[in-house]
Each structure stands twice: as structure tokens, then as C-alpha cells.
Amino acid sequence: MSSVLSVSQLTRQIRSLLEGQIGDVSVEGEISNHRLQSSGHQYFTLKDEGAQISCVLFRGASARMQTPLRDGMQVQLFGELTVYEQRGNYQIIVRSVQPKGQGSLQARFEALKQKLAAEGLFENHWKKPIPKFPRVVALVTSPTGAAIRDMLNILTRRAPWLRVLVFPVRVQGQGAEQEIARAIDLLNQEVAGLPRPDTIVVGRGGGSLEDLWNFNEEVVARSIFASTIPVISAVGHEIDFTIADFVADMRAPTPSAAAELLAPDTAELQRHFDAMEKSMTHRMRATLEHHERVLELTGKGALRREPERLLRDAVQSVDDVESTYHRAQELYWRSLDDRMVQHHRSLEKYHPQRVLTEAAHRVALLQQHLGASMRQRIEQRAQKVLAMRKLLKSMGPDSVLSRGFSMTTDATGKVIEDASKLRTGDMMITRLAKGKVASVVTTNK
Numbered sequence: 001m002s003s004v005l006s007v008s009q010l011t012r013q014i015r016s017l018l019e020g021q022i023g024d025v026s027v028e029g030e031i032s033n034h035r036l037q038s039s040g041h042q043y044f045t046l047k048d049e050g051a052q053i054s055c056v057l058f059r060g061a062s063a064r065m066q067t068p069l070r071d072g073m074q075v076q077l078f079g080e081l082t083v084y085e086q087r088g089n090y091q092i093i094v095r096s097v098q099p100k101g102q103g104s105l106q107a108r109f110e111a112l113k114q115k116l117a118a119e120g121l122f123e124n125h126w127k128k129p130i131p132k133f134p135r136v137v138a139l140v141t142s143p144t145g146a147a148i149r150d151m152l153n154i155l156t157r158r159a160p161w162l163r164v165l166v167f168p169v170r171v172q173g174q175g176a177e178q179e180i181a182r183a184i185d186l187l188n189q190e191v192a193g194l195p196r197p198d199t200i201v202v203g204r205g206g207g208s209l210e211d212l213w214n215f216n217e218e219v220v221a222r223s224i225f226a227s228t229i230p231v232i233s234a235v236g237h238e239i240d241f242t243i244a245d246f247v248a249d250m251r252a253p254t255p256s257a258a259a260e261l262l263a264p265d266t267a268e269l270q271r272h273f274d275a276m277e278k279s280m281t282h283r284m285r286a287t288l289e290h291h292e293r294v295l296e297l298t299g300k301g302a303l304r305r306e307p308e309r310l311l312r313d314a315v316q317s318v319d320d321v322e323s324t325y326h327r328a329q330e331l332y333w334r335s336l337d338d339r340m341v342q343h344h345r346s347l348e349k350y351h352p353q354r355v356l357t358e359a360a361h362r363v364a365l366l367q368q369h370l371g372a373s374m375r376q377r378i379e380q381r382a383q384k385v386l387a388m389r390k391l392l393k394s395m396g397p398d399s400v401l402s403r404g405f406s407m408t409t410d411a412t413g414k415v416i417e418d419a420s421k422l423r424t425g426d427m428m429i430t431r432l433a434k435g436k437v438a439s440v441v442t443t444n445k
Contacts, residue, residue: 015083028076028100034069054091067099071209072106105209109216121225127249128230134198136163137262140183143168147205147255159263161339171204177217184223203234203255215242224248234258407431
């Protein structure tokens, strides 16, 4: 019988076996899930159509490379096959990497990019201007990702008057591109009860080439191009580029950057208005000073009195314009305050405490209903059991014996059905309605 090994001992034997019998290997495949650590070490998966293996490229070997590694790259590498004992995973310690060419996904990306560019979908003259002060913005993204939280935080903080429509879609996995394209198409239609957005933002957070691939599908590109509403593509990080970025009317390096482009800062707007007010005041004063100099050169008498009247009218007109400007500014800020109040009321309606209170009330009603239903079921079952007991009692042996019948068994308690099977001297026990009688067989006929 072989000795019992610990997990560590078994793992070391596997490592020795792999390193001794296989050792150095040359392998080619496609890089996926590439990760560069702050230490300079690189971790990635090398895969083909049927399998994958973990790889580690330490900083020393990485420094000798001229081409940086990335997801989708087809490479040929040389290294040592070993086992990472702490996880029990076999892996390749990479010593050198030679680019083999673009991976299949990267090749598809370039092919579609060339096709759409040839059709003119990337031309600047097709791109629509993004509204500087939009009123309604639609976000086509995952409702649970970090991207939606970042965009909503920025939009509500910088532009509280802005109405935001969230169109939830999957942004990764098979079929996600169809959901994204359908969302863009629906937002371009008149939907009852929903305002028409001024701008559409299509995006998600960062990831590998595979994670972002749905934004490289042709159906998404053509929906963005066909949109009559300006579309901002905000996919991944600043270094990530997708087909959607080239077709969209504007590319934002990140979802957060897209939100900042859409929502001008309130303080910046106030500074802009203040600068406009100063400019208007300066121009009005310059105009008045010019007219005053003209009047000084005008002759006396009626000719002098007429310019004075014109000057008074001009001054009064300027005052009216200034008052109109201040009223318009006051109405604008009052409108913003009203919108803030409306948004606050809407938030109160869906406040978590209120939602939880209503949910607790529904749970209490359901508990009451469940308790009543269970009591009714128990009562019905009790009545059924009582009826069965009565039926069992009426059909049982005690009931039969009470009607004058008896039951005879042998000494072991087995019921005697055939007298011919009895022998002289056998013991019999006869059970009556009340009591038992023991007897011995003397004759058997």
C-alpha cells in the first residue's frame, strides 16, 4: 500500500515531473486577459481554439521585448513549464516572446474598420454637432456597472437641471450588440411618455479586447451612423479604441469624460453670465459717452434741446434693456430652482426608506394572508383526519367484535382460517368483544 502524501508533497512531485520530462517549451497562441502589474511583471493567458494556459513574464525578460503585449496578439513564446504550488496551477515562465501577427479578433477589427472606412462612415462631414447645453441625455449602458454610477454622479452634480434617461442593455457577451443597436434605434423613435433626447451616450467601462468586442460589431456601427440624434461613444479607457468610436459623432476617452463634456459646470456658467454682463455694461457706457461727446459739439437752441431728448430716451432705453436682462436671468435661475424641486420630489418618491416601508407593509399583509391560509389548511386537514378515524373505527376489528363476532388465533397470534390445519393439543386463543378465552383442541373433524 502506497504512503499517504500531503497536498504539498503531491504538488512538488507533479512539478518535478513536468519540469523534468517536459521542461522548456515553445508554444504559439493568442494572448488574452493580459495584466501588467506595478512591479513590471506581466500575467496573461495563451489560448487557441481548444485550450488555454497561464503565462508569467517577469520584469527582467519583459525589458528585452520591443513590442508591448496586448490582448488579441498572436505570439510565439519560449519558456519553462512548471507548477505554481500555492494554487496548484501549471503555467509557463516566459523567457522570450515573438509576435506572430494579429490575433483573430484584431484581424476582424481591422477588416471591419477598412470596410466601413471605404463606405465613408468615418467621414467628418457626416458627424453631427453635440449640443452645448442639452436638456435630455440618454445613456445606453449596463445598469449595474461602474460607468453608469460615474456618469450619473457627474451629471447630477454639474447639471442638476438635466434630464437623464437610462436605457439598460448588456454590454458584454453573446447578443449584447443586438441590444445596443436596438436601444439606439428606439431612442430615435417617438416613444409615448418619454422625452426625445438631445444626445445619446453609448459606452461601458474598460476591459480586454474580448470584453469590448460588442462595440466592434457592424450592427452597432450602422445603428450609430443611422441615428439622427448625436451619439457620443465612451467605451473603455483612453487607450481603448472601438469601431463605435470611429462612427460616433464624438469619442470620449472614458464614460466620466463623456459626462463632463455634456454637463457644463454651474459655477462656470455663472462666471460666463457675469462676464457677459460686464461686457454689455462696458459697451453701453461707451455708447453713452460717444453720444455725449456728439451732443457737446451740437449747436445751441432747438438743435441742442433735441439731442438732449434723444439722449434721455437712449438712457431710458438702456435701463429698460438692463432690467429685461436681469429679469430674464432671474427667471432662468428660478426655472432651475423649480426643476431642482421637481427632481427632489421625484427622488423622495423613490427614496430607499419609503420603498422599504412600502415593501415592509406588503410583507406584513402577505404574512397575515399566509397565516390565515395555513390555519385554514390545518383545520381542513384536522377535520379530514377526524373523519378518517371515525371510518377506521367503524371498519376496524373492535367494531366487528362488538356485533357478536369473534376472532381465533393460534399461540403465535396467527389467525386460524382453516380447522383442518389444527392438530389435537394445539392451543387456541379466541378474542371476544370483551376479553379472551384460551382453549385446547381435543378433536378435529
